[in-house]
Amino acid sequence: MNGIDTAETGAAVTVTRSRHALTAAGTAAAVVVLAALLGPLVAPASPTAQVGLPFDVPSAAHPLGTDAVGRDVLSRLLHGGRAVVLLAAGATLLASVVGVTLGVLSGLAGRRPGEFVVRVVDVVAVIPGLLVLLVLAAGFPGSDTAILVGVGLVSLPFSVRVMRSATRQVAVRGFVDAARARGDSRWRIVRHDILPNVTGTMLAEAGIRFSAAVHLTATAGFLGLGAGPPTANWGRMVNENTAGIALTVWPVLAPALLLVTFTVSVNLLADDLAARWADR
């Protein structure tokens, strides 16, 4: 897919944005992450306990009202972000570690073995990421680990390709040949000559992968994949409560707002990180 590669990495599509927009995006993302991670500690009620009538409007006792089965929306909101944030972060970490390893090794290997690695990981890249998740969820029902591995698997081909091309660009510069001539071991070359020169690409790439991972984990939650009910999950809250949207919008609107804030701000930050790196 020549011609699209540059666009997929985000670098070529990017325009610089104002500092204010980026500060706002950074603050918003940090607030959502904090709410997701610390929320369970401050939630006023249990996220799974039935505390009132279904689809009750906001009141003093339940500031965001109740959901489809009469659970406190605020408490579910404070509990429901952890899965999205942690699964996306875990999947990105997994894809980055494996992707950097395979990418750097295949970049240093000859043309044919290197291309072979790319072809193999590309098998997963040709079908929509959501299909990978659905297949895994059918095999491993109710498993958050399956979601984490699935999202990581979907990210992996991009990670490998980007890291392989970054490694190849470094490898053609003289100092790698010089190190080889000195008789340095392959591991030493990777550690001293390659990795320090591809760190920026690696971080920019991880940022883009993380924003895609958030998108995918939220969608997985919406489709009811991963840890099942009654576990709170922002994506699933939207699905569970859409039927009552005419009675009260909060059970849908509140998780939707948090998800939109998070995906959009992470997207802006990742895009900026990639643009900064492309300018160097």
Added chain:
Amino acid sequence: MNHAALAALAVRRTAAAGLVLVALSVLIFAATEVLPGDAAGTLAGADATEAEREQLRRDLGLDTDPARRYIDWAAAAIRGDLGTGYVGRREVVEVLADRLPNSLVLTTLAMAVAIPVAAAIGLVAGLRAGRRADRAVSTATLVAVGVPEFLVAALLIAVFAAGLGLLPEVSLVPLGGRPWDSPEVLVLPVAALAVAATAAAGRLLRASVADIAATPYVEAARLRGVTGVRLALRHVLPNAAGPAVQVVAVMFAGLVGGAVVVETLFNYPGIGYELQQAVANRDVPMVQGITLAMSATTLTVLLLGDIAHLLLNPALRGRA
């Protein structure tokens, strides 16, 4: 490069796509039936006796060698038999034949909306790379790309169905009927799909157009005084045709995933809705059959896009 070489290249790409499909079928089978271990145990329920589990295992053919089972499954699939679903004992192939047209209508309409809009914003932004119009388009599409389809769909439902009461919030289609008999059920699902597709394709096209606009060829045309619509249509668009065809192929692949989400939210009687239901019901043969069909469709579209790209872009023909 002559016709014979081009044909040989097309054949090689087709063979490669076939290999990928075989690899995917192995992965689908392994992930749903082999790796999870005891499928019968899960299906029989926690309170089933060991004898009942054993019986179910035999009934489902799960007591034979996995490699053997895969070969039987794949051989049957080639003959056009994808087995019978656990739920309702429906033939997988019949479900596909019944639901696929509904999904194709949905994705085709979404593309019919998304392609012209994406082409327009791609051209406008790409030709003004770095300027104000470009910044506005790039930011707007970046935001739209970031918002998951189910949230776009939920927003549309909140405004147009629950709020204004203009359109139905579920795509109810009478049994045996077709969605296009009651077109109002198509509006919101198509709109929800088109938003993400337009934004993603618009960004890819903008990048292609910006690259082409920076070439000496377009620079020369500009210096000769060619501007505006004429520059876009006569000089930039023909060169962007190759990448654009691939963008459309990639867009289709994205819509296949999006359709699962949108069909689920609207209860739209398509293949994506069936897949989500099959996953929720642990209906393994149905999941295998539908994902295999979706993978084959996606691969075919990407392959056609790839070949069209080769035909449309002379510069690429030398590189295989």
